[in-house]
């Protein structure tokens with residue numbers, strides 16, 4: 001079984017690693033060979049719009065997938081002449097544009113923050129008039145890890161936000177005064193088999209995921225999240241892992257965004273679930289039976305952003321699983337690795353989380 005993975009970041013690397021025990025051969029595509037994925041499996045290098053090279057990658061594969069959300073949809077669509085591409089490129093097209101994404105949520109009856117498209121400065125004033133303050137101005141496309149966002153707390157912030165982001169298509173969202181952030185990971189195979197992981201509770205710092213804990217046991221929220229994410233799967237006959245991030249406000253879920261791929265908030269599943277999100281993504285896109293998504297215990301995951309702890313220090317923490325993505329260059333805001341612990345109780349897990357956080 002041969003899988004072509006467009007984008008060779010840490011997500012692709014963990015996909016390839018999950019494939020090895022199953023005899024799944026991965027081959028990457030990225031601009032440079034010295035990438036987290038390129039260190040663990042063969043890689044073809046080229047630009048993401050070089051259709052000739054992309055097609056040659058797809059030609060030898062049973063299925064094509066991607067680990068990066070900004071792959072041009074047209075490139076993936078062109079590869080479909082040679083191998084199926086999952087998740088479906090048209091879902092990626094929706095996820096790449098915050099306005100299309102929130103419109104999809106609204107069409108499916110999924111609650112979202114109040115939002116309005118903003119192209120001109122006058123649109124921003126009108127959006128603030130309608131939705132109110134505080135809010136967040138975001139670029140519709142190419143925003144990730146808190147980039148391309150400006151908080152608008154009061155009128156005096158409007159000019160600065162417009163100066164920072166104005167000129168490209170934007171969306172203004174009402175600020176959600178949330179108590180918690182949760183994500184739900186779903187997986188659906190080419191055969192229509194569907195499974196959901198338990199809800200994960202996430203903490204972000206400066207727009208970047210800092211830590212996750214799972215399972216987050218909240219029966220009513222789990223049911224509601226599964227219903228909502230199930231509606232998205234159903235709309236597209238979706239194939240692969242799909243992650244949806246929610247805010248919890250007044251006990252209700254409000255959808256923030258979706259990612260049609262494996263997701264950082266699911267890294268705990270490598271050691272903390274019976275089948276990891278990476279293995280289940282591969283099983284799903286290859287039409288294999290899905291593995292159980294049950295939690296094996298209580299897991300916590302901490303991201304190492306900008307700096308990795310010395311292995312000697314990290315590995316001294318009892319039960320810690322260290323993941324170093326092999327990135328040669330440490331830059332502020334860059335995810336370099338993560339660590340996970342799995343404990344028998346939620347209380348022990350929370351104590352272990354404290355130890356992980358102190359490694360940063």
Ligand code: AMP
Pocket residue numbers: 113136143144145146173174175176177178181204207208245256257
């Ligand atoms: P995003 O890139 O949309 O996932 O935003 C990154 C983080 O910024 C989220 O995980 C939240 O912590 C925060 N954030 C984004 N949008 C909102 C919003 N409408 N209300 C409150 N917080 C938000």
